[in-house]
Amino acid sequence: MTLRLxxxxxxxxxxxxxxxxxxxxxxGTETVYGLGGDASQPKAVAxxxxxxxxxxxxxxISHFATASAAFEQVSASPLAHKLAEAFWPGPLTLVLxxxxxxxxxxxxxxxxxxxxxxxxxxxxxxxxxxxxxxxIAAPSANRSGRISPSDASHVLEELEGRIDAVLDTGPCTVxxxxxxxxxxxxxxxVLLRHGGITPEALEAVCGPLSYPETTSDTAPVSPGRMLSxxxxxxxxxxxxxRLDTTDALLAFGPNPPHGAGYxxxxxxxxSLEEAAARxxxxxxxxDKKGAELGLKAIAVSPIPAQGLxxxxxxxxxxxxxxxxxxxxxx
Ligand code: TXA
Ligand code: MG
Numbered sequence: 001m002t003l004r005l006x007x008x009x010x011x012x013x014x015x016x017x018x019x020x021x022x023x024x025x026x027x028g029t030e031t032v033y034g035l036g037g038d039a040s041q042p043k044a045v046a047x048x049x050x051x052x053x054x055x056x057x058x059x060x061i062s063h064f065a066t067a068s069a070a071f072e073q074v075s076a077s078p079l080a081h082k083l084a085e086a087f088w089p090g091p092l093t094l095v096l097x098x099x100x101x102x103x104x105x106x107x108x109x110x111x112x113x114x115x116x117x118x119x120x121x122x123x124x125x126x127x128x129x130x131x132x133x134x135x136i137a138a139p140s141a142n143r144s145g146r147i148s149p150s151d152a153s154h155v156l157e158e159l160e161g162r163i164d165a166v167l168d169t170g171p172c173t174v175x176x177x178x179x180x181x182x183x184x185x186x187x188x189x190v191l192l193r194h195g196g197i198t199p200e201a202l203e204a205v206c207g208p209l210s211y212p213e214t215t216s217d218t219a220p221v222s223p224g225r226m227l228s229x230x231x232x233x234x235x236x237x238x239x240x241x242r243l244d245t246t247d248a249l250l251a252f253g254p255n256p257p258h259g260a261g262y263x264x265x266x267x268x269x270x271s272l273e274e275a276a277a278r279x280x281x282x283x284x285x286x287d288k289k290g291a292e293l294g295l296k297a298i299a300v301s302p303i304p305a306q307g308l309x310x311x312x313x314x315x316x317x318x319x320x321x322x323x324x325x326x327x328x329x330x
Contacts, residue, residue, distance in 0.1 A: 002156065003165035007124040015167045016131035019044075024051060026141040026155045027128055028169030029120035031091045031177050031196055032148040032280065033155045034063065034138025035163065039108040045137055046107060051162040054144040059110035061093050061118050061178070062135035065126050070094075070117040073102040073135060079206055080183050086205045089121035091178040091196025108137045114184050124169040140177060141166075145323070147230050147287075150175050150280045157284075175277035176311050181209075194311035196276070229318035230280070232287035232298060236320035238313075240299035247299040248290035250282055261295045262286070272308040279312060283319060 005011035005025075015025045019036060022044040026035050035051060037044035039062045049057060064070040067084040074096035076084075083094060098104065098115040109115050117135075120126075129136060140148040141155045141163075149155045152168040159166075179195035181202065190210045191199060199209055234248065241257060243249060249260035253270040256263060264282045266275035286298050300316055303309050 002160050002163055004152065004156070005165050005167045007167060007169045011167060012124065012127050012131060015128055015165060018164050019128075019132045019136065020134070022047075023164040024048060025165045025167055026149075026152075026159065026163055027125055027138075027167040028122065028152065028172055029063075029125050029138075030089075030122050030172060030174045031120070032150050032172055032175070033141040033152065033166070034120075034136075035141035035155075035159065036063070036136045036138040038132070039135040039137035040103040040105055042105045042107045045105055048137060048139065051159055052139065052142070052144050057107065057110050058139075059112055059114075059116060060108050060137040060139050061116040061180075062104050062108065063125075063129055063138050064117060064119050064135060065129035065133075067119055069133075069135075070119055073099060073104055074115050074117055075099050077183060077186060079186075079189070083181070083183075083202070083205055084119070087197055087201075088119040089126065090119075091121070091174050091176075092202075093118040093178045093180045093193075093195075095180065095182040095184060095192065097184055104135050104137075108135075114182075116180065118178055120178075122169060122173075124167065128167065145229060145231050147232060147283050147319070148177065148280050150277070154281070154284060171277075171281070173277060175279055175281075176308070176315060179311070194314045196308075196311065198307045199310065200307060229321070230283070230315050231319055231321075231323055232283050234287055234290050234295070234298050236298045236300065236316070238300050238316055238320050239302045241302070243299055244296075246294075246296040248286040248293075248295045248297070250286055250298055250300045252301045252303050256301060260299060262289055262293055264289075266303075272304070272312065275303070276308050276312055279315060 150172040174196040179197040180193035182190040243259035251265040
């Protein structure tokens, strides 16, 4: 049984209690719903992997109510402080050297000397994290390889019966995961994952960004960069301008092309923010609707490769990638 808790004082107390006892609670952040467990309890972390049906361990992001709580777990450089000042609470994850006295379990950090930390935005999640007052590991609350959840009902579709509770904090406002920035090499910030904070916004604070040397499917540096991910059931085609009647179109902008069997527009006015907030819900919706109508594929309109469009294109590229038999993704 999975409890559905409202984001009221008593719901938040109940969620905090479950987390402190080593249970699993999914909760909304500004990006997507996270599947939360106490990062300092290896058993709770192991349960996260089990609930997601993830075949292998991966390092998880630890979530905190404040930057000072986050920076107790890592050794934070002046640049980390500057970025925290500019973007926290908000959709930025910083990878930093794990401090000697970090309470985050080896299982949550995957035995690495580094740790990913983040301070999410949102009244309910902030209150919850402050109540628990421990690092909370929270990968996206979907089964491994599937579309990330941006609403409490999506979480229940994925994990009903496999987790203790979901805290219903409403739909996520950003809708796409946090940007992951590796700060373990001084003077060389490396952008590991596109997300809710654009590269332009980061560069305005920290100067030019570097990118990982390899973008291969198996790059060990950041396992969440695995290629096949966010996979709907229907196959996905990108940058489509010619449509078939058996296509379900994921459109972007005014006047989408005609000819598809069904259309869901991410943003009629062509706003990348609006499109990001609707991306995962749109994919989920078209996947269901398409199957219902007997459609054969999800066709995606071209999305500009700039600003938040980079994160949108990254997620769509993964949704379209060939799917391995055995999933090994977050
Ligand atoms: O927006 C988000 O970040 C959401 C919400 C729930 O906070 N969480 C999320 O977590 O997307 P997850 O586990 O799905 O993605 C974590 C990403 C992965 O790409 C993982 O490889 C990377 O962070 N990561 C975690 N620890 C790392 C580390 N020490 N070094 C490099 N990458 C790391
Ligand atoms: Mg994920």
